[in-house]
Structures are given as C-alpha cells and as structure tokens.
Amino acid sequence: MSTIQVQALHKKYNGLHAVRGISFSVEKGEVFGFLGPNGAGKTSTINMLTGLARPSSGTITIHGMDALKHTKDIQSRIGVVPDESNLYDDLSGLDNLSFCASLYGMKKADRIRKARELLASFSLDAARDRPFRTYSKGMKRKLTIAAAIIHEPEILFLDEPTSGIDVESARQIRRLIRSLHDQGVTIFLTTHYIEDAERLCDRIAFIVEGVIVETDTVSALLSRNKDTREVAFKAVEGGRHLHDAVKQRWPDVTIRAVSAEGIRVVLEHETSIMPFLKLFESGGFDLLEARIIHQSLEDVFVSITGIDIDRLEKAREAEST
Amino acid sequence: MNRVQAFLSILSKDMKTYYLKPPNISWGLIFPLAWTLMFFIRTEGDVDVLELLPGVMGLSILFGTTSMLAVTITFERKQRSFERLLLAPISVNVLMLAKTSGAILFGIANAFVPVLMALLLADLSNVGWLAVLGGVFFISITSTFLGLFIAVSVREVFEAQTFSNFFRFPMIFLCGLFVPIGDLPLFLRPLSHILPLTYGVDILRNGIEHTALFPLWLNFGVLMLFSVGLFGLSTRMIKKRWIL
Numbered sequence: 001m002s003t004i005q006v007q008a009l010h011k012k013y014n015g016l017h018a019v020r021g022i023s024f025s026v027e028k029g030e031v032f033g034f035l036g037p038n039g040a041g042k043t044s045t046i047n048m049l050t051g052l053a054r055p056s057s058g059t060i061t062i063h064g065m066d067a068l069k070h071t072k073d074i075q076s077r078i079g080v081v082p083d084e085s086n087l088y089d090d091l092s093g094l095d096n097l098s099f100c101a102s103l104y105g106m107k108k109a110d111r112i113r114k115a116r117e118l119l120a121s122f123s124l125d126a127a128r129d130r131p132f133r134t135y136s137k138g139m140k141r142k143l144t145i146a147a148a149i150i151h152e153p154e155i156l157f158l159d160e161p162t163s164g165i166d167v168e169s170a171r172q173i174r175r176l177i178r179s180l181h182d183q184g185v186t187i188f189l190t191t192h193y194i195e196d197a198e199r200l201c202d203r204i205a206f207i208v209e210g211v212i213v214e215t216d217t218v219s220a221l222l223s224r225n226k227d228t229r230e231v232a233f234k235a236v237e238g239g240r241h242l243h244d245a246v247k248q249r250w251p252d253v254t255i256r257a258v259s260a261e262g263i264r265v266v267l268e269h270e271t272s273i274m275p276f277l278k279l280f281e282s283g284g285f286d287l288l289e290a291r292i293i294h295q296s297l298e299d300v301f302v303s304i305t306g307i308d309i310d311r312l313e314k315a316r317e318a319e320s321t
Numbered sequence: 322m323n324r325v326q327a328f329l330s331i332l333s334k335d336m337k338t339y340y341l342k343p344p345n346i347s348w349g350l351i352f353p354l355a356w357t358l359m360f361f362i363r364t365e366g367d368v369d370v371l372e373l374l375p376g377v378m379g380l381s382i383l384f385g386t387t388s389m390l391a392v393t394i395t396f397e398r399k400q401r402s403f404e405r406l407l408l409a410p411i412s413v414n415v416l417m418l419a420k421t422s423g424a425i426l427f428g429i430a431n432a433f434v435p436v437l438m439a440l441l442l443a444d445l446s447n448v449g450w451l452a453v454l455g456g457v458f459f460i461s462i463t464s465t466f467l468g469l470f471i472a473v474s475v476r477e478v479f480e481a482q483t484f485s486n487f488f489r490f491p492m493i494f495l496c497g498l499f500v501p502i503g504d505l506p507l508f509l510r511p512l513s514h515i516l517p518l519t520y521g522v523d524i525l526r527n528g529i530e531h532t533a534l535f536p537l538w539l540n541f542g543v544l545m546l547f548s549v550g551l552f553g554l555s556t557r558m559i560k561k562r563w564i565l
C-alpha cells in the first residue's frame with residue numbers, strides 16, 4: 001500500500017478553488033515532488049496532508065489511516081518544514097530543537113544529543129546558543145529543517161526547501177534530503193525550481209491552478225520528448241543564411257529559433273545530424289558549432305503546461321517591486 | 322507520557338520566554354502596588370486593608386492573566402510558531418491547557434503580592450486561607466480562560482489588548498470590588514451578575530472578611546461553569562478557524 005494516498009482532494013477558501021480534485025499516491029521511501037508556479041495550490045495541499053487545513057472534499061490516507069480521523073497519530077510520524085521559518089525568535093538554536101523534540105515525547109538527554117548532532121551536520125555549531133532571531137535566512141531554513149527531523153519522522157514534508165537561500169546552503173539542504181532518502185524516509189516536497197525537482201525527486205507531479213496536469217518519474221518525463229531532439233548550429237554566416245539553406249533543401253523541417261549566430265532545428269525521430277552537416281559543407285558555410293540540445297525537465301514542463309515558470313516568477317517579482 | 326512531556330515542555334518554555342522575563346515580573350509587582358496606593362490615597366490613609374484586599378487581589382489576577390495571553394497566543398499565532406504546536410501530536414485541549422497553565426500560575430503569583438503587602442499592614446490571623454486559596458485558583462483559571470477566549474478571537478496583539486479592556490474595565494466597577502453590588506444603580510446590577518469576577522471576589526471576601534453575597538458552592542460552581550464554557554468555546558474556535 002502507498003504511504004500517502006490522495007483521492008479527489010479539493011480545497012476551497014471562500015469561493016476560491018485552491019485545489020481542484022487532485023489524486024496521487026506516494027510510495028514508501030520515495031521522493032515525490034510537487035512542481036508548480038506560485039498560487040498553484042502546493043502549500044494548500046501540504047497543509048491538508050499534515051493536518052493544518054481541512055479538505056473541502058476528498059480523502060487522504062497516510063500509513064493506511066484516514067488523515068482526517070487519525071490526525072494526531074499521523075502527526076507523530078511526520079515532520080513538516082513550512083515555507084517560512086516558524087521557530088521561536090527568543091530561543092537559541094539548541095533550545096528550539098530541544099523544544100520541538102519534546103513535543104514528540106523525546107527524553108531530555110536524547111533531545112540534546114540529537115540536537116547537537118543536527119547542529120553539527122548543518123554547520124550551525126557556532127550559532128548554537130544564539131537566539132534564532134539573530135540567524136541569517138539560510139541558517140533559519142536549516143534549523144527549521146533540523147527541527148522537522150529531530151524526532152526521526154517516517155515522512156518528511158518540505159514546502160519550498162531551497163527557496164530564497166544561497167547556493168551553498170541550498171546544496172547542503174539537497175545533500176540532506178538525499179541522505180534522508182537513503183535512510184528510507186518518504187519525502188514529499190514542493191518547489192517551483194525545476195532544477196531541484198530534477199535533482200531530488202523520483203517522481204514529480206506538475207500542478208497548475210489546483211490541478212495535477214501530469215505525474216511521472218523524472219526519467220520518464222525526460223525521455224518523453226526524446227524523439228524530438230533539437231540541434232543548434234552556429235556559423236560565421238549567421239542564422240538567417242543557415243535558415244534559408246535548410247528551408248530550401250527541406251521545406252518540412254521545423255526550425256525552432258533563428259538568431260544572429262545560428263539556428264535551432266528539430267530533429268524528428270531517427271533523423272541524423274549528418275545530412276545537415278553535409279548541406280552546410282556543400283553550401284560553403286563556415287560552421288562554428290553543431291550541438292545536440294538535451295531536453296530538460298523545464299522543456300517538458302513548458303510543453304505540457306504551456307507555462308514558463310521562470311518568466312512567471314520574474315513577472316511576479318517585477319509586480320511586487 | 323508523551324503528553325505529559327509535551328505539556329511540561331510548553332509550560333516551561335512559556336515560563337522562560339515570557340513569565341519570568343523582568344518586565345513581566347515587575348508588571349506583576351507594580352500593578353497590585355499601584356492599586357493599593359490608589360485606594361490608600363483616595364481614603365486619605367484611613368484604609369481598611371482587609372476590605373481592600375479581595376478587590377486588589379482580584380484585579381491583580383485579572384490584569385496579570387489576560388494581558389499575558391495576547392502574547393503567548395495571539396503573538397505566537399501571528400509569528401506562525403503556533404503552527405508548530407498544531408502540528409504536534411497533542412490534542413488541541415492538552416495544547417491549550419499547556420499554553421494557559423503558565424498564565425494561571427502567573428495569576429496566582431500576582432494575587433499573593435498584595436497579600437504579602439497586607440501582611441505588613443494588617444492582622445491576617447482570622448483569614449480563612451482555604452477559601453482564599455480556592456478563590457485565587459478559580460479566579461485565575463476563569464480570567465485566564467477569558468483571556469484565552471479573547472486571544473483566539475482576534476488576529477492582532479493590539480486587538481487582544483483593546484478587547485480585553487472591553488471586559489476588564491466594566492469588571493472593575495461592576496464586580497463589587499470597590500463598590501458593593503448593593504450600592505450599584507439598579508439597572509447595572511444584572512450586569513454584575515453575569516461577570517465572573519463578581520463570584521470570585523465574593524469567595525475572597527468570604528475568606529478574608531467573612532461576609533459574602535452568595536454561598537461558596539454557588540460561587541465556585543459559577544466560576545467552574547465560566548471556565549468550562551470559555552475553554553470549550555476557545556478550543557472550538559481554534560479548531561474551526563485556525564485549522565483552515
């Protein structure tokens with residue numbers, strides 16, 4: 001049986017449909033990612049899974065238990081990293097961790113030992129006795145994650161674990177997620193960073209406007225458009241001339257992009273790159289580059305949802321400044 | 322076992338971060354002092370300490386407890402650290418008992434500041450301490466739960482403060498603390514009967530001055546009803562509004 005099973009889950013806030021009947025399941029020990037733009041319903045879903053919000057309709061089963069009836073039993077076996085740090089400003093790093101562990105019934109000696117271990121593994125040793133208030137954003141995030149795993153949960157929920165922090169901290173967090181994965185912890189994370197989803201997740205659900213538009217393993221998603229590879233050619237003569245040469249010879253070939261330096265051509269099925277090279281050679285082109293472009297998860301996301309997350313993100317930032 | 326651990330841990334965290342902080346301790350001391358002084362001045366030194374004591378004790382508890390919950394609950398909710406508690410494997414009832422037990426203890430401690438002062442000024446040998454202790458305990462619980470009810474009804478800390486005054490100030494004048502209920506204008510008397518402090522102070526009066534309006538069992542009964550009602554309403558509100 002799946003560790004998490006969600007059926008027709010729906011969440012409405014006074015007339016606004018945040019989540020519109022989603023269904024998915026997460027297997028034991030798997031890293032499952034919810035990938036989607038702002039406002040897609042990721043946090044709403046996590047809140048319903050963890051008992052912070054009540055579904056408007058639908059069912060959630062975790063460890064075989066109805067999550068709405070056995071919320072507290074389930075909560076004792078899960079850890080939650082919220083999208084914003086929510087530890088106590090006035091408590092030190094160590095006290096924060098110890099307090100969080102105590103809520104799960106851990107004994108004092110165990111709490112302190114585990115808290116020290118975690119502080120060390122997150123390189124927060126030096127800040128151990130400082131109030132949380134004085135931590136930087138990245139340090140706060142790391143401590144928040146430590147607080148969510150100190151009681152050794154079987155399932156860990158992470159809402160945007162790497163957003164808004166520097167590269168090194170993000171790397172540390174990814175490393176930690178991987179090591180938890182190796183220890184058999186089931187992980188549910190949300191992100192709007194495609195790279196995170198690609199690097200961390202076994203399976204991904206694309207969620208847009210409260211609807212899951214696709215769920216699959218990362219490798220399956222990546223191989224989905226394998227038949228249509230793209231090749232970039234660059235030549236001294238420039239993109240315009242390359243474009244004309246190709247179109248004259250093969251009017252049916254799809255050219256994705258034409259730039260000052262070169263073109264991007266779509267290679268259908270088993271088409272080889274060789275005919276193009278021969279064409280350019282015989283046409284007297286001074287070729288600078290011929291490169292097969294690998295499909296990224298982002299391309300798949302864009303082709304499935306028609307949404308460019310990066311662009312949305314930038315538009316939103318521009319709006320808010 | 323887990324529940325006891327979590328309960329004690331929440332209580333000791335609140336004690337450490339809120340109640341034992343110097344500003345709160347001094348607030349707990351200054352407040353009763355100020356009330357006593359005020360009446361001392363008003364009566365031009367000719368003050369009957371025993372007559373004053375129940376009222377000052379009642380107010381010290383009321384103000385001490387209600388003002389703390391705006392911080393321990395409304396503020397923590399605003400800071401989102403309250404979510405952490407809602408995510409913990411403890412029921413909302415145990416959680417809220419843990420969150421309020423600090424304020425209850427704080428209220429009890431506040432009540433004994435005027436008692437200590439009275440010890441210096443008057444003869445307390447005739448005081449029925451059992452009734453006083455029981456009264457202090459129940460006033461503290463009831464006013465804490467009143468504070469809880471206010472704290473969960475609002476979003477902002479300042480709203481909690483304003484809203485508490487809405488309850489606190491009428492109680493000062495209507496609960497027979499300083500003006501005997503019998504001397505109140507007729508139309509105000511029913512109002513004083515629906516305020517919990519009226520019954521609490523009556524218990525203290527019973528213990529300290531050996532005069533009372535109502536029998537003890539009625540006073541305790543009413544306070545208990547108020548406590549259970551306010552606590553029940555508050556936890557229901559949390560479950561309904563805070564678990565979205």
Ligand SMILES: Nc1ncnc2c1ncn2[C@@H]1O[C@H](COP(=O)(O)OP(=O)(O)OP(=O)(O)O)[C@@H](O)[C@H]1O
Nearest residue numbers: 013016018037038039040041042043044045192565
């Ligand atoms: N408490 C609430 N009351 C009303 N509307 C809400 C509430 N919480 C979320 N929403 C709305 O529900 C929708 C989904 O929000 P949600 O926070 O789940 O999105 P998200 O995918 O987590 O977005 P982000 O990437 O910005 O965190 C949004 O339109 C949001 O405005």
Ligand SMILES: [Mg+2]
Nearest residue numbers: 042043083159
């Ligand atoms: Mg979110």
